[in-house]
Amino acid sequence: MAGFINTDQDEDFAFIHPDGKSFYFASKGHNSMGGYDVFKSTYDKGLDVFGRPENMDFAVNTPDDDLFYIVDGEGKQACFASARSSSQGMLHVFRVSTEQVPVVLTVLKGTFASGFDPEDRKAHIVVEDALTREIVGDVRTDMNGTYMLSLPRSGRYRFLVEAGPSGRTHAGIVEVPRSDGPRAYRQELVLEDQGGQERLMIKNYFDEPLEGDLIAMALEEIRRRAQLDVGSAAAAPPVVAEEAPPTKDELLAKAGFTGDLTTADVVRHLEEEKSAATREAEDLRTGSGAAYTLALEQTAEAGTEAQAAAELVERANAASDPAEKERIMRDAAAARQRSRTANLKARAAMEAGEDLDSERMATLQRGEQAAKLGTDLAGALGSTDTKSTLPLLVQARERIETSKGPTSAPDLHERARRAATEKELEAARTLAAASSRSAEEGELSDRIGRLKREQEESKSKSKKDELQREITGLEEQLGFLRQEVAQAFTKARAANVRSPC
Numbered sequence: 001m002a003g004f005i006n007t008d009q010d011e012d013f014a015f016i017h018p019d020g021k022s023f024y025f026a027s028k029g030h031n032s033m034g035g036y037d038v039f040k041s042t043y044d045k046g047l048d049v050f051g052r053p054e055n056m057d058f059a060v061n062t063p064d065d066d067l068f069y070i071v072d073g074e075g076k077q078a079c080f081a082s083a084r085s086s087s088q089g090m091l092h093v094f095r096v097s098t099e100q101v102p103v104v105l106t107v108l109k110g111t112f113a114s115g116f117d118p119e120d121r122k123a124h125i126v127v128e129d130a131l132t133r134e135i136v137g138d139v140r141t142d143m144n145g146t147y148m149l150s151l152p153r154s155g156r157y158r159f160l161v162e163a164g165p166s167g168r169t170h171a172g173i174v175e176v177p178r179s180d181g182p183r184a185y186r187q188e189l190v191l192e193d194q195g196g197q198e199r200l201m202i203k204n205y206f207d208e209p210l211e212g213d214l215i216a217m218a219l220e221e222i223r224r225r226a227q228l229d230v231g232s233a234a235a236a237p238p239v240v241a242e243e244a245p246p247t248k249d250e251l252l253a254k255a256g257f258t259g260d261l262t263t264a265d266v267v268r269h270l271e272e273e274k275s276a277a278t279r280e281a282e283d284l285r286t287g288s289g290a291a292y293t294l295a296l297e298q299t300a301e302a303g304t305e306a307q308a309a310a311e312l313v314e315r316a317n318a319a320s321d322p323a324e325k326e327r328i329m330r331d332a333a334a335a336r337q338r339s340r341t342a343n344l345k346a347r348a349a350m351e352a353g354e355d356l357d358s359e360r361m362a363t364l365q366r367g368e369q370a371a372k373l374g375t376d377l378a379g380a381l382g383s384t385d386t387k388s389t390l391p392l393l394v395q396a397r398e399r400i401e402t403s404k405g406p407t408s409a410p411d412l413h414e415r416a417r418r419a420a421t422e423k424e425l426e427a428a429r430t431l432a433a434a435s436s437r438s439a440e441e442g443e444l445s446d447r448i449g450r451l452k453r454e455q456e457e458s459k460s461k462s463k464k465d466e467l468q469r470e471i472t473g474l475e476e477q478l479g480f481l482r483q484e485v486a487q488a489f490t491k492a493r494a495a496n497v498r499s500p501c
Contacts (some may be wrong), residue, residue, distance in 0.1 A: 034063030110187035121145030123163035170200035213447035251258035255393035277367025284360035298346035305339035329497030434488035
């Protein structure tokens with residue numbers, strides 16, 4: 001054909017409109033999204049050529065085969081066949097409106113940051129229409145904490161953000177302003193640390209619209225609208241009016257399952273997740289109770305040793321024999337050190353108990369979420385409402401993949417193991433530094449001893465005076481160094497106490 005119609009791929013299913021100019025056909029070439037796409041070309045009768053074809057875009061075309069596009073004489077409605085959402089080897093026929101509906105949407109280009117850990121940029125963001133409770137956005141941040149959301153209209157939306165060290169879901173409300181066309185804005189989500197409590201802050205910059213390619217930013221929303229909601233919905237019902245409801249296996253496939261699970265397996269997995277969470281929470285309760293008991297015991301021991309140290313100091317002050325006094329003071333210093341060690345252990349045990357309690361609450365919450373999802377899914381599977389079943393299956397698949405995948409969050413025991421390893425390394429580094437300072441102390445003491453021997457053997461008074469001045473300076477330096485060594489070993493002992501055995 002004259003013009004730009006033919007390619008080295010397949011072209012078929014041609015239709016010329018009664019106006020004699022609009023030519024529609026299906027092609028696997030040009031800029032097809034995959035399979036056959038519908039294209040439109042304008043015929044120039046004077047030159048007897050067809051113009052450059054235009055892809056009918058997301059409103060009609062998908063990565064599946066789309067073909068047989070036929071427009072009525074008035075140019076208001078069209079029918080075409082598509083393999084989207086169809087069983088293998090089958091087509092559905094749709095009737096659609098050809099009226100162009102303007103796209104009015106809001107794009108939010110955002111970032112997430114955590115006040116608890118600047119390196120933690122992970123968040124799962126779900127956006128609901130506050131009025132209808134319809135989920136209009138579901139995204140996860142990338143490694144830099146950035147995300148993109150496309151909202152279908154202005155109005156009130158509920159943001160559900162799963163993030164932070166507790167893994168809890170935080171909620172916030174966003175009022176998107178009205179606009180007469182598509183807009184893009186910047187948004188910031190910040191999980192603030194307010195006295196150890198997590199609080200989500202949402203900052204919107206609706207007075208500073210972003211410049212850029214809105215179509216590229218809003219691609220996901222455009223695709224969502226193109227799920228054959230094509231054109232004006234009310235005037236264009238599909239020709240296949242009585243489509244058979246999908247089977248359970250088809251629902252599982254649409255939800256992303258690979259065929260190794262049945263719907264009964266999915267529900268059972270959610271029930272088992274609830275049971276496992278209950279058992280884990282009970283173990284965590286036992287652990288936190290043991291930690292609090294240890295904290296009380298160590299606090300009592302710290303008090304006992306502090307009292308013993310005070311009594312020894314009184315005895316030392318009353319002793320007349322210098323040697324006895326020095327021995328008692330050494331015992332008092334040892335008792336004070338044991339008191340400090342017990343206090344550190346009590347503090348570490350209390351922190352461990354609080355961490356275990358927080359983990360227990362988060363575990364119970366995850367179990368309740370799994371149980372509710374299992375109950376809702378079982379109810380939906382027992383009804384004929386397939387529209388509500390599919391999103392529940394998608395949620396279930398995501399939970400199963402998260403629990404089994406390599407990116408799943410480490411549990412408390414794994415986090416404790418990593419923390420213990422880091423503390424052991426810290427203790428080793430501190431001990432090495434203390435040992436190095438102690439070696440310096442030994443070398444300085446040896447040097448002073450050599451100078452004293454040289455002073456005793458010298459016959460010259462001026463030489464003896466010179467050596468004495470040097471010895472005095474070094475002894476002063478040795479005194480400071482001994483204090484540093486004592487402080488370094490105290491720090492090393494504290495690090496060893498914090499590091500679990």
